[in-house]
Amino acid sequence: xxxxxxxxxxxxxxxxxxxxxxxxxxxxxxxxxxxxxxxxxxxxxxxxxxxxxxxxxxxxxxx
Numbered sequence: 001x002x003x004x005x006x007x008x009x010x011x012x013x014x015x016x017x018x019x020x021x022x023x024x025x026x027x028x029x030x031x032x033x034x035x036x037x038x039x040x041x042x043x044x045x046x047x048x049x050x051x052x053x054x055x056x057x058x059x060x061x062x063x
Contacts, residue, residue, distance in 0.1 A: 024032065
């Protein structure tokens, strides 16, 4: 019974947030898209650098 009560409270919180939420305008959406794309690009470059450095160390230090 406690699980059902806690889920009911969670759904009330979600519903309250959805009632207050609004759709972003075109300018806000494009800004959000640019920021998210830049973050994804930075994470991709960071991952590539780590992969590249690990290949260099594994190739030169392998017995």
